[in-house]
Every structure is written in structure tokens, then in C-alpha cells.
Amino acid sequence: MIEVIDTERCTACDICVNVCPTNVFDKTDGIPRIARQNDCQTCFLCELYCPEDALFVSPFADAPQEVDVAALKEAALLGSYRRAVGWTDESRQLRTADRSYRLFGH
Amino acid sequence: MTNPLSRAEKLSSSAGSLVLDVDVLVLGGGPAGTWAAISAAEHGARVVLADKGFCGTSGATAAAGTGVWYVDPVPERREGAMASREKLGGYLQDRRWMARVLDRTFTQSNRLADWGYPYPVDEGGKPQRNSLQGPEYMRLMRKRTKQAGVTILDHAPALELLVDENGVVAGAAGLRRQRGDRWVVKAKAVVIATGGCAFLSKTLGSNVLTGDGYLLAAETGADLTSMEFSNAYAISPAFGSVTKTLFYSWASFTDEEGSRIPGASSKGGRSVIARALRRGPVYAQLDEADSETQRHMRVSQPNFFLPFDRTGIDPFTQRFPITLRLEGTVRGTGGLRIVDDDCATTVPGLFAAGDAATRELICGGFTGGGSHNAAWAMSSGYWAGQGAAGFARQLGATSKRQVSRRGTVAFRSGNGRPLQAGKLARGVQGEVFPYELNYFREAGRLGESLRRLDGFWSEAADASAPAEQDLLRAREAAAMLATARWMYRSALARQESRGMHRRDDYPEQDDRYRHYVTTGGLDEVWTSARPLAFAQYSEAAE
Ligand SMILES: Cc1cc2nc3c(=O)[nH]c(=O)nc-3n(C[C@H](O)[C@H](O)[C@H](O)COP(=O)(O)OP(=O)(O)OC[C@H]3O[C@@H](n4cnc5c(N)ncnc54)[C@H](O)[C@@H]3O)c2cc1C
Ligand code: SF4
Ligand code: SF4
Numbered sequence: 074m075i076e077v078i079d080t081e082r083c084t085a086c087d088i089c090v091n092v093c094p095t096n097v098f099d100k101t102d103g104i105p106r107i108a109r110q111n112d113c114q115t116c117f118l119c120e121l122y123c124p125e126d127a128l129f130v131s132p133f134a135d136a137p138q139e140v141d142v143a144a145l146k147e148a149a150l151l152g153s154y155r156r157a158v159g160w161t162d163e164s165r166q167l168r169t170a171d172r173s174y175r176l177f178g179h
Numbered sequence: 180m181t182n183p184l185s186r187a188e189k190l191s192s193s194a195g196s197l198v199l200d201v202d203v204l205v206l207g208g209g210p211a212g213t214w215a216a217i218s219a220a221e222h223g224a225r226v227v228l229a230d231k232g233f234c235g236t237s238g239a240t241a242a243a244g245t246g247v248w249y250v251d252p253v254p255e256r257r258e259g260a261m262a263s264r265e266k267l268g269g270y271l272q273d274r275r276w277m278a279r280v281l282d283r284t285f286t287q288s289n290r291l292a293d294w295g296y297p298y299p300v301d302e303g304g305k306p307q308r309n310s311l312q313g314p315e316y317m318r319l320m321r322k323r324t325k326q327a328g329v330t331i332l333d334h335a336p337a338l339e340l341l342v343d344e345n346g347v348v349a350g351a352a353g354l355r356r357q358r359g360d361r362w363v364v365k366a367k368a369v370v371i372a373t374g375g376c377a378f379l380s381k382t383l384g385s386n387v388l389t390g391d392g393y394l395l396a397a398e399t400g401a402d403l404t405s406m407e408f409s410n411a412y413a414i415s416p417a418f419g420s421v422t423k424t425l426f427y428s429w430a431s432f433t434d435e436e437g438s439r440i441p442g443a444s445s446k447g448g449r450s451v452i453a454r455a456l457r458r459g460p461v462y463a464q465l466d467e468a469d470s471e472t473q474r475h476m477r478v479s480q481p482n483f484f485l486p487f488d489r490t491g492i493d494p495f496t497q498r499f500p501i502t503l504r505l506e507g508t509v510r511g512t513g514g515l516r517i518v519d520d521d522c523a524t525t526v527p528g529l530f531a532a533g534d535a536a537t538r539e540l541i542c543g544g545f546t547g548g549g550s551h552n553a554a555w556a557m558s559s560g561y562w563a564g565q566g567a568a569g570f571a572r573q574l575g576a577t578s579k580r581q582v583s584r585r586g587t588v589a590f591r592s593g594n595g596r597p598l599q600a601g602k603l604a605r606g607v608q609g610e611v612f613p614y615e616l617n618y619f620r621e622a623g624r625l626g627e628s629l630r631r632l633d634g635f636w637s638e639a640a641d642a643s644a645p646a647e648q649d650l651l652r653a654r655e656a657a658a659m660l661a662t663a664r665w666m667y668r669s670a671l672a673r674q675e676s677r678g679m680h681r682r683d684d685y686p687e688q689d690d691r692y693r694h695y696v697t698t699g700g701l702d703e704v705w706t707s708a709r710p711l712a713f714a715q716y717s718e719a720a721e
Contacts, residue, residue: 094387173480
């Protein structure tokens with residue numbers, strides 16, 4: 074489930090509010106609020122769309138988790154999904170890296 | 180069938196905060212909905228697309244990505260592709276539909292390439308088009324939908340359909356949940372592309388998929404079919420949402436003590452896993468993937484690894500607990516019955532595409548996951564959009580139409596006790612999640628479960644409308660309930676094991692059941708046997 078909006082990085086662009094398919098966030102005058110955490114379906118898409126790497130979705134789908142933002146930043150886990158799918162400037166080449174055709178038919 | 184629950188409330192006062200009048204309304208913005216909207220617009224229609232979430236991130240494909248049934252148009256390869264799953268599907272497929280889906284998928288995939296989808300290229304320089312990365316694909320589809328001139332309403336779940344005095348579908352009404360108001364879109368034709376029903380099981384990206392489109396359509400009298408082929412369960416880490424079963428073909432499965440579970444496997448041995456899970460925890464480890472395969476896995480499906488990298492598990496060298504999450508009709512086959520090549524339903528003006536429509540024509544009684552569902556979403560989306568645009572053109576001016584609302588459960592004044600969405604949804608889950616009810620089916624247990632589900636239905640049908648902020652949840656729960664009842668009535672009617680439908684009391688495939696099971700109805704759920712279409716053709720030819 075979504076656990077963190079990092080207040081140091083977030084620029085209050087509200088992209089996450091718009092893109093979350095299950096409407097977990099609410100707009101505020103500043104940084105969005107995780108308003109309905111229990112509705113989070115753990116799809117990781119808000120994280121993928123956040124341009125500032127300010128969000129962290131914990132992989133535990135059924136219960137909230139305590140997370141340590143400093144440690145997550147240390148381990149470069151914020152934004153790691155964006156990098157892995159090639160949605161950052163440094164990782165663009167990964168957009169064509171899909172090798173599923175080598176794996177099908179196993 | 181007439182529907183005694185119908186409100187038939189005239190659409191006059193307080194229509195909504197946003198009122199639009201168009202040719203074609205598409206409900207759902209996954210691959211099926213976006214292809215339908217683009218196709219309708221390209222066939223000259225003015226189009227609105229309304230999605231429950233955000234068109235581009237919502238639905239099963241956006242979160243997951245899909246293998247696609249894309250086969251080069253080489254006759255032997257096409258023949259092989261059609262033949263390969265006929266036995267698995269219990270010989271319920273239709274070769275003519277398979278061929279046209281292969282053709283259409285080829286064309287649509289190549290259009291994606293023209294639009295700039297970054298397909299990979301193999302060592303020989305050949306583009307590989309049988310897999311799509313979900314976020315990438317759906318971001319592109321949103322862009323192309325807008326470029327086609329379609330008006331997109333995000334966070335705008337449809338709650339009910341509108342019909343005219345002749346029973347022709349005339350639009351839909353719903354909520355704009357981020358604005359706290361309502362929308363009404365009058366349309367000459369509607370495409371239902373709301374996906375399947377995964378019963379809020381948290382299977383990747385699927386909590387928006389609660390069978391809403393089935394309920395909306397059934398309220399106007401539409402039929403469903405193949406709903407017994409809806410017991411798809413997928414493997415995921417026990418704690419997580421990522422249900423990608425392909426990679427578990429490199430896994431070994433063990434019990435608590437670390438002993439191998441005989442016969443357990445992702446393909447052909449998933450029922451062994453289900454049985455083992457009833458006895459205790461089951462663990463997997465992807466220890467059969469060599470280092471090259473591991474590398475391909477990482478770059479092909481990055482989100483598969485999120486649950487592992489974020490919990491410090493190395494899935495190739497360490498065991499982790501797994502579970503089976505219900506995916507219902509998202510990876511099953513059942514859905515709205517379509518009656519012609521344009522993907523029209525049994526109700527005039529209503530078309531269906533993607534998981535919301537039956538995939539029996541190309542999958543038979545087996546799951547369409549792994550490739551067929553994605554091909555179906557593209558193809559049926561294209562046809563439904565074209566069909567809806569054609570229907571709208573023929574209908575002509577509709578300014579004199581008397582339009583009424585068709586929503587039933589959760590809309591009426593009822594007995595004063597408001598429908599409790601959360602409680603109802605949990606009640607339905609209690610009937611469809613358990614492996615002993617849904618995975619392994621048997622007349623006695625199905626009958627008992629149906630008695631409880633029918634009880635939920637009478638209660639829900641008598642209940643009063645909930646508060647505005649609970650209305651969507653109430654309609655979702657009602658749609659899940661209706662879906663469960665169609666599934667189990669159909670499962671009782673098929674007294675054999677075929678495709679993915681397994682009956683403990685009838686373990687063999689039985690030739691007398693080589694037909695489709697049609698179902699429908701709300702207060703009274705009915706089923707009937709329907710011959711295969713190609714059997715009808717051959718009879719006509721005799
Ligand atoms: C983890 C996973 C992996 C998969 N892998 C494969 C694969 O490899 N190959 C394959 O062929 N298939 C695969 N599938 C199945 C495939 O994802 C679906 O068949 C496909 O997404 C169907 O497209 P669709 O447009 O019909 O539905 P969806 O993509 O689910 O989209 C439905 C849309 O309808 C919207 N909606 C729902 N209710 C309403 C409402 N009331 N009003 C308005 N909008 C509504 C939703 O928000 C959503 O955007 C997989 C599924 C999952 C869950
Ligand atoms: S998308 Fe990222 S930067 Fe934008 S509001 Fe959300 S958390 Fe903040
Ligand atoms: S993980 Fe998905 S459901 Fe959860 S908050 Fe992010 S976008 Fe929304």
C-alpha cells in the first residue's frame with residue numbers, strides 16, 4: 074500500500090491525485106494527502122508517474138507498514154520502479170529492453 | 180426478460196452537473212475502451228469515454244502489461260496458433276472468430292508500432308510484437324484517444340444505463356467522484372468496456388474491476404455467457420499484489436518443512452497448489468531460471484520484482500510464501516454475450532468489448548490470460564467502436580427520445596435500511612474466494628453457496644439507496660453479487676469438467692455438454708444451453 078509522500082521532494086503537482094485509479098489521494102492547498110489508504114490496490118502506478126520520486130508504495134497489499142523514509146532514500150528505493158521501466162532520462166534505453174519473447178513458450 | 184426491479188425513472192429533473200449529448204459513449208478506458216473510442220471516432224462518431232479511474236493507469240493492463248496473441252500471417256503458424264489451445268479450451272472455440280482476431284490483432288499491433296510504441300527488436304533485427312508493457316502501452320493509448328478527438332472523463336464511474344421508450348440503450352449516468360457531482364451522457368450507442376470482475380481481491384490493478392458493466396447491461400436485459408469459466412486464480416507472493424504466473428514456470432514449490440510438493444506447478448499443477456494451501460503455507464523459489472533467463476526476466480517485467488527487492492528477498496535463491504488470488508473473469512472467459520461481428524449484445528444500441536464481453540469465441544472454456552485476452556481487447560474494441568458508430572449513424576436524430584434510467588439495486592427508496600456496501604462485498608468474497616467452493620466445484624456446495632448469495636440479493640434488492648458517498652461502493656458490491664450468482668448458476672448447469680471449470684462430482688469432460696451456457700436475470704437468475712455457432716452454420720448448410 075502507498076505509505077509515503079516525501080515532503081522534501083514533493084512539488085504539489087497533483088499528478089498522483091489524478092492518476093491513482095482508486096482515488097486514494099486528496100488535493101490540498103499544498104502536498105496531497107493520502108486520504109483513503111485502505112483503497113490502495115498496490116499497483117505502483119502513482120510512484121511511476123511521480124516526476125519527483127517522492128512516493129513510496131510498500132509491496133504489502135493487505136496491511137499498512139511502518140517505513141523509514143531516510144532509509145528508503147539511502148537505498149535509492151524511491152523512484153526505483155521508474156528507473157526500471159525506463160521512464161527517467163538516464164534509463165531511457167530500458168523502454169525497449171523487454172525480452173518476453175525469449176521467455177514465452179517455456 | 181422483463182425486469183420487475185426496473186425503476187424506469189424518467190430523466191427529467193436534476194439530470195446531473197455535467198450533461199453531454201453524443202453519438203457514442205464508451206464506458207471503461209482500458210485497452211478495449213480506448214481502441215473502441217478511437218475506432219468509433221475514426222468512423223465519424225462524436226465520442227465520450229468515461230472511466231472509473233484514470234484512463235491510462237486504470238484496469239488490468241495498465242498495471243500489469245500483457246503478452247499478446249500476435250502471430251505473423253503465415254498460414255502454418257496461424258494454423259498452429261489456433262490448434263494449440265483447442266483441447267485446453269474444451270473445443271468450444273470458433274475458428275472463424277479466431278482467424279479474424281488474429282488478423283485484427285496483427286493490424287492493431289502494427290498501428291501501435293506506427294504510433295511509436297517502443298517494441299523491442301531481437302538479435303536478428305526483427306521487431307517483436309507479442310508483448311506490451313502496461314504503463315507504456317496505456318499512456319500511448321490515452322494520448323491517441325485524445326488525438327482522435329474523444330472527450331475523456333476521468334474518475335467518472337458509470338452507475339447505470341439509460342434506455343429510450345423502445346428499449347434502445349440511450350446513454351449512461353454516473354459520478355464525478357473528484358468533483359462530488361454527477362454526469363449524464365446521452366448517446367445513440369454505448370460500448371461496455373468496463374473489464375471483468377476480480378471481486379476486490381487485490382490482484383494487480385484489478386480493484387477497479389467489479390463487474391459493473393455486467394450489472395448495467397443486465398439491467399437493460401442483456402445476456403451473459405460462459406460465466407462458469409470464471410475461476411481463474413493466480414499465484415502471487417502471499418503478502419503482495421503482483422499476480423504474474425508466467426515466471427512461476429521456473430519455480431519449485433515446497434511446504435512448511437521444505438519438502439517439494441509433488442505435482443505442484445504454475446501450469447497444469449495449480450490445483451495441487453490450491454489443495455496444499457488449504458493444508459498450510461506454500462513456498463516458491465524461482466530456482467530453475469539460469470542467469471541469462473534471470474536477466475531477461477528483470478528487464479521484461481520490472482514490477483514482478485518490486486515485492487522482492489522491497490522486502491530484501493532474492494526470489495531465485497530464497498523461498499517465499501505464496502498464495503492464489505482470485506481473478507474471476509479478468510483472466511477467465513465469461514462475459515456479455517455478443518451476437519454479431521460488430522460485438523453487439525442482445526440489447527439494441529449496446530456493444531461490448533474486452534473482458535466485459537465473452538471470450539469463449541477464441542478461448543473456449545479456458546483462461547484467455549497470457550495472450551488471448553489482450554488480442555481480444557484490441558480486436559473487439561475496434562469492432563465494437565465501429566459497430567457503435569454505425570448504429571448511431573443509422574439511428575439518425577434522437578431529439579424526441581423519451582429517456583429513462585435503468586439502475587435498480589442501490590437506487591431505490593426501499594425498506595429504509597441503506598445498502599451496506601462493505602458488508603455485502605465481504606459476504607460475496609466469502610462465497611467466491613474459497614478454493615473448496617470456486618476452484619473445486621460440487622453440486623452440494625454450489626447449491627448452498629447460491630442459497631446464501633440469493634439471500635444477499637433479496638436483502639440488497641429491498642435495501643434503500645445509501646448515502647451519496649457510498650453509492651459507487653454499493654453498486655460495485657451489487658455487481659460482484661450478481662456476477663457470483665451468474666457464475667455459480669452456470670457452474671451448476673455444466674455437469675462435467677471442461678476447460679477451467681472443474682466439478683468434483685463430474686470429473687470428466689462429457690460430449691453432451693459441448694455447448695455454451697447462457698445466463699442472465701437479476702431477481703431470478705436463469706441459464707440455458709446454447710449450441711456452438713459453427714454447429715448452427717453446419718446445420719444450416721445441410
Ligand atoms: C496481473 C495480470 C496479468 C495479465 N497478463 C495478461 C497477459 O499476459 N496476456 C493477456 O492476454 N491478458 C493478460 N491479462 C488480462 C488482461 O489484462 C485483460 O484481458 C485486459 O486488461 C482487458 O482489457 P479491458 O480494456 O477489457 O479491461 P481493463 O484493462 O481491465 O480496463 C477496464 C476499465 O474499465 C474501467 N471501469 C470499470 N468499471 C467502470 C465503471 N463502472 N465506469 C467506468 N469505467 C469503469 C476501469 O477503471 C478500467 O480502466 C492479465 C491480467 C492481470 C490482472
Ligand atoms: S506526483 Fe509526486 S510531486 Fe506530484 S504531488 Fe504527487 S507526490 Fe508530489
Ligand atoms: S499504488 Fe496504485 S492504488 Fe495505491 S495509491 Fe498508488 S496509484 Fe493508487
